[in-house]
Amino acid sequence: MSGPIIGIAFGNTSSSIAYVNPKNDVDVIANPDGERSIPSVLSYVGEDEYHGGQALQQLVRNPKNTIINFRDFIGLPFSECDASRCATGAPVIEIDGKAGFVVNRGDGVEEKLTVDEVVSRHLKNLKLAAEDYIGQTISKAVLTVPTNFTDVQKDALKKAAANVELEIVYFINEPSSALLAHVEEFPLDRDQNVVVADFGGVRSDAAVIAIRNGIFTLLATEHDSKLGGDNLDAALIDFFADDFEKKNKSNPKKNARSLAKLKANAQLTKKTLSNVTTATISIDSLADGFDYHSSINRMRYELVANKVISQFTAFIEKVIKKADLDTLDIDSVLLVGGTAFTPKLATNLEFIFPESVEIWSPLSKNASNNPNELAASGAATQAQLLSAYDADELAQSLEPIIINTPHLSKHIGLVDANGDFVPVLLAETSYPVKKSITLKKAVGDFTVAVYEGEHHIKESVLEPAPKEEKPAKTEDDEDDESDWSDEDDEPEVIREKHYQLGNKLMELGVKDVKGLELIFNVDKEGVLRVAARDLKTNNVVKGEL
Amino acid sequence: MFELPPLSGAVGATVESGAKLTPSIRRPIEPVGKFFLHHAQRTLRNHTWSEFEKIEAEKNVQNVEQSNVDPDELLFDTELADESLLTHDARDWKTADLYAAMGLSKLRYRATNQQIIKAHRKQVLKYHPDKTSASGASLDQDGFFKIIQKAYETLTDSNKRPQYDSCDFEADVAPPKKGTNYDFFEAWAPVFESEARFSKKKDVPTLGDMNTSKEDVEKFYSFWHRFDSWRTFEFLDEEVPDDSSNRDHKRYIERKNKAARDKKKTADNARLVKLVERAMNEDPRIKQFKEEEKKEKERKKWEREAGARAEAEAKAKAEAEAKAKAEADAAQAASAKVDKKKAKEAAKAAKKKNKRSIRNAPKDADYFGDADKSTTIEEQTGLIVDSLDDEQLVDVAEKIKSDTAAAKNILSDAAKALTDAGKLPAAIVSYYL
Numbered sequence: 001m002s003g004p005i006i007g008i009a010f011g012n013t014s015s016s017i018a019y020v021n022p023k024n025d026v027d028v029i030a031n032p033d034g035e036r037s038i039p040s041v042l043s044y045v046g047e048d049e050y051h052g053g054q055a056l057q058q059l060v061r062n063p064k065n066t067i068i069n070f071r072d073f074i075g076l077p078f079s080e081c082d083a084s085r086c087a088t089g090a091p092v093i094e095i096d097g098k099a100g101f102v103v104n105r106g107d108g109v110e111e112k113l114t115v116d117e118v119v120s121r122h123l124k125n126l127k128l129a130a131e132d133y134i135g136q137t138i139s140k141a142v143l144t145v146p147t148n149f150t151d152v153q154k155d156a157l158k159k160a161a162a163n164v165e166l167e168i169v170y171f172i173n174e175p176s177s178a179l180l181a182h183v184e185e186f187p188l189d190r191d192q193n194v195v196v197a198d199f200g201g202v203r204s205d206a207a208v209i210a211i212r213n214g215i216f217t218l219l220a221t222e223h224d225s226k227l228g229g230d231n232l233d234a235a236l237i238d239f240f241a242d243d244f245e246k247k248n249k250s251n252p253k254k255n256a257r258s259l260a261k262l263k264a265n266a267q268l269t270k271k272t273l274s275n276v277t278t279a280t281i282s283i284d285s286l287a288d289g290f291d292y293h294s295s296i297n298r299m300r301y302e303l304v305a306n307k308v309i310s311q312f313t314a315f316i317e318k319v320i321k322k323a324d325l326d327t328l329d330i331d332s333v334l335l336v337g338g339t340a341f342t343p344k345l346a347t348n349l350e351f352i353f354p355e356s357v358e359i360w361s362p363l364s365k366n367a368s369n370n371p372n373e374l375a376a377s378g379a380a381t382q383a384q385l386l387s388a389y390d391a392d393e394l395a396q397s398l399e400p401i402i403i404n405t406p407h408l409s410k411h412i413g414l415v416d417a418n419g420d421f422v423p424v425l426l427a428e429t430s431y432p433v434k435k436s437i438t439l440k441k442a443v444g445d446f447t448v449a450v451y452e453g454e455h456h457i458k459e460s461v462l463e464p465a466p467k468e469e470k471p472a473k474t475e476d477d478e479d480d481e482s483d484w485s486d487e488d489d490e491p492e493v494i495r496e497k498h499y500q501l502g503n504k505l506m507e508l509g510v511k512d513v514k515g516l517e518l519i520f521n522v523d524k525e526g527v528l529r530v531a532a533r534d535l536k537t538n539n540v541v542k543g544e545l
Numbered sequence: 546m547f548e549l550p551p552l553s554g555a556v557g558a559t560v561e562s563g564a565k566l567t568p569s570i571r572r573p574i575e576p577v578g579k580f581f582l583h584h585a586q587r588t589l590r591n592h593t594w595s596e597f598e599k600i601e602a603e604k605n606v607q608n609v610e611q612s613n614v615d616p617d618e619l620l621f622d623t624e625l626a627d628e629s630l631l632t633h634d635a636r637d638w639k640t641a642d643l644y645a646a647m648g649l650s651k652l653r654y655r656a657t658n659q660q661i662i663k664a665h666r667k668q669v670l671k672y673h674p675d676k677t678s679a680s681g682a683s684l685d686q687d688g689f690f691k692i693i694q695k696a697y698e699t700l701t702d703s704n705k706r707p708q709y710d711s712c713d714f715e716a717d718v719a720p721p722k723k724g725t726n727y728d729f730f731e732a733w734a735p736v737f738e739s740e741a742r743f744s745k746k747k748d749v750p751t752l753g754d755m756n757t758s759k760e761d762v763e764k765f766y767s768f769w770h771r772f773d774s775w776r777t778f779e780f781l782d783e784e785v786p787d788d789s790s791n792r793d794h795k796r797y798i799e800r801k802n803k804a805a806r807d808k809k810k811t812a813d814n815a816r817l818v819k820l821v822e823r824a825m826n827e828d829p830r831i832k833q834f835k836e837e838e839k840k841e842k843e844r845k846k847w848e849r850e851a852g853a854r855a856e857a858e859a860k861a862k863a864e865a866e867a868k869a870k871a872e873a874d875a876a877q878a879a880s881a882k883v884d885k886k887k888a889k890e891a892a893k894a895a896k897k898k899n900k901r902s903i904r905n906a907p908k909d910a911d912y913f914g915d916a917d918k919s920t921t922i923e924e925q926t927g928l929i930v931d932s933l934d935d936e937q938l939v940d941v942a943e944k945i946k947s948d949t950a951a952a953k954n955i956l957s958d959a960a961k962a963l964t965d966a967g968k969l970p971a972a973i974v975s976y977y978l
Contacts, residue, residue, distance in 0.1 A: 173575060173577075215580050216581070381578075393585075396589055397581075398576055404573050409568065410566075430572070439549065446551060447550050447551065504561050509554050509559075542558060544558075545560060
């Protein structure tokens with residue numbers, strides 16, 4: 001019996017595997033070492049191969065034979081590979097025009113591995129971990145990829161997986177996968193524009209996704225292959241290295257081994273600081289035989305890493321700008337990836353977004369506590385959905401005729417009793433679509449006027465309330481604290497989203513209704529039909545554009 | 546939710562002439578999630594919204610049916626079986642229906658320990674004073690909760706539970722009213738089933754149905770006639786005062802309790818005997834068996850009588866047969882006589898025929914060329930023929946018949962044999978010698 005289709009989130013720094021268990025819960029699978037976030041690292045010591053956390057430990061002792069950060073190289077010509085990101089591990093070399101690595105397999109035997117082979121071995125280890133956990137053979141998987149992966153890269157991934165008898169049935173974009181996992185766990189009650197920001201170890205990706213009736217549309221994507229959790233580590237390393245040098249007159253950054261040790265421990269400290277406010281770091285014989293022991297609190301860490309964290313927020317602002325939207329158009333921000341654990345990231349975002357925007361980070365009670373597992377969970381959810389369809393149907397469902405759908409460019413909605421526009425179908429809704437709203441309290445005669453609508457951002461300056469004339473006071477009251485706090489109050493700017501009526505499309509008049517259901521339907525030719533149904537009598541008034 | 550403006554135009558739909566949606570933008574959508582797959586499915590299979598919704602609804606129904614609920618939960622009461630329990634005096638807990646208080650009014654004595662524990666947990670969650678006080682009741686109004694606790698205490702105690710079950714008259718099933726119209730098996734099966742809970746023996750035979758064998762029915766009634774019940778009435782005992790001050794009074798109460806218990810037990814046994822007696826009287830199978838027995842008897846009697854009759858019949862038959870046989874024999878004998886006579890005659894005729902053929906043989910052979918001696922030949926031939934006995938006659942006749950030319954030799958042989966035997970003097974048949 002063959003097992004379920006698993007979901008694999010394959011990252012540069014770490015990978016996760018997940019599947020939907022028979023109880024219909026998403027299980028993120030731990031490898032035999034108990035890691036649910038499995039480092040994407042392979043290390044060779046003589047005959048032995050190490051994978052995951054065990055391989056990561058080899059980075060200090062055996063960096064030349066430890067392969068890291070290889071994911072992005074797949075399917076790329078060597079000239080496009082950024083060799084610098086593997087500086088601390090096995091160096092990247094050129095093999096047949098592709099990226100590759102040379103590792104020492106003991107007794108002077110050298111093995112040349114292309115990146116394809118490395119990916120195969122990594123996937124094989126993931127597959128074995130999943131088989132161990134589930135107890136069935138696994139032959140199919142859904143794999144997440146960044147939005148900017150080309151078809152060539154996907155084909156290379158598919159081939160690498162096929163070499164270890166793993167069929168990739170579906171590729172799923174990382175941000176969509178994470179968002180899918182999120183909405184599965186915390187269902188949405190309305191259509192939204194969401195920024196999905198995925199901060200990994202060595203790269204960051206962000207996407208603006210419009211969710212309309214559960215269908216996701218990518219509005220814009222942004223990538224930065226130089227920004228990630230490693231930048232935070234680097235900031236911490238600088239801080240600790242300075243501290244160490246001050247104490248011991250020795251710079252650990254000058255020695256590759258010391259640096260590797262410091263990096264490994266700084267990462268641990270960073271992770272600890274995401275959960276508690278104070279963390280310690282202690283390294284035996286860091287450099288020149290000196291031990292290092294120190295503690296750091298979260299406040300200091302946030303100051304040290306402030307520059308990097310502001311880069312993250314700037315990155316998010318950039319993608320919103322790229323999508324031609326305003327921060328007010330965004331309804332929520334979903335933080336994904338290991339770096340999303342950093343609490344400061346979420347609190348900083350709260351400053352740049354208006355209050356209406358929900359930040360889905362581990363701090364929020366409406367979001368997963370494990371942002372690094374979202375992508376894998378989404379892939380697993382997708383995998384389970386796919387298992388109900390056969391291969392033909394899946395191939396057909398990826399045809400452009402289905403994927404490439406028309407989207408409304410303006411809102412469609414109604415006019416309410418105050419003459420204001422109430423959007424029903426938001427812009428960027430892909431059609432064919434059907435949406436109904438129920439007004440149970442509508443009793444009597446009504447006009448249902450259907451309009452196209454637009455919105456704009458209205459800025460209004462809120463004048464500070466005129467200071468109250470203070471009643472004459474005695475002298476000892478004069479240095480009242482409230483006095484100086486109001487002095488340099490800046491006028492507050494209030495930015496609001498306002499809807500404006502556009503073209504009138506149709507008008508439905510209904511009489512004597514007791515409860516009303518309005519059904520908006522746009523078919524694939526783009527014909528809008530609006531029907532108003534009396535809940536009590538089932539009488540329907542229909543209009544077709 | 547928003548409110549709609551009041552009716553200003555005409556009732557019905559008015560579409561703005563020339564109004565058009567702003568042209569759409571084509572973008573790829575993300576092929577993820579069930580909503581995308583639904584979209585793909587609709588597009589591929591050309592389903593309309595309503596068709597698709599119908600298919601999905603059917604699927605959902607199946608899913609709901611397949612979802613698994615704890616089977617025990619279904620057996621528990623969804624709401625309190627007896628509302629008056631809420632106001633029942635906790636000091637009088639013995640008169641309360643403890644199973645109903647636990648939400649087990651459907652299971653009663655059938656409830657397993659596991660189910661009692663589960664049900665108790667459920668009731669406590671619902672009726673704990675902390676919970677009820679939140680909805681306005683004061684903390685002192687915990688009478689029902691105390692009853693639940695007492696019920697739990699009683700029902701999980703392996704000694705107390707049988708005592709309570711003995712006096713759980715709610716679980717008794719009343720026999721059908723006399724004189725009403727009812728199906729025997731439908732009405733009585735639950736009665737015996739509820740009574741069976743008091744059996745000391747484990748395998749209680751069931752009432753069965755119309756097709757149960759006579760043996761099983763008899764087993765059933767003999768079991769119930771000899772029913773061994775563990776039912777006790779201790780639960781109804783009057784509280785024995787626990788003070789040592791008045792020992793006499795205590796003993797008096799104890800004696801009284803014992804007497805009451807015994808009395809109740811005797812009454813219960815009598816009740817059961819009566820019950821079984823009545824069931825037996827009404828049992829259509831017993832009636833059927835009796836009828837069958839009666840029929841069987843009649844049949845046997847008939848058989849016995851039929852035996853004697855058959856004997857007489859057989860005798861008469863034998864006599865008739867003997868007579869017929871005698872008649873047949875006589876007839877046969879007569880016909881045989883006739884046959885014999887006929888045979889004799891036939892033999893005679895044959896003899897005559899043979900004699901004639903021999904006598905005529907010389908003539909037929911032209912007297913062997915001695916026509917002048919024809920008289921002598923004829924005379925001597927006649928003598929030979931007369932002298933030949935029956936067998937020789939046949940033999941000679943046959944020979945002559947087969948070979949007419951050799952008639953002279955044959956006759957000569959015959960004459961010679963006759964003379965040799967001394968039957969004829971040689972002189973008489975001189976021609977042939």
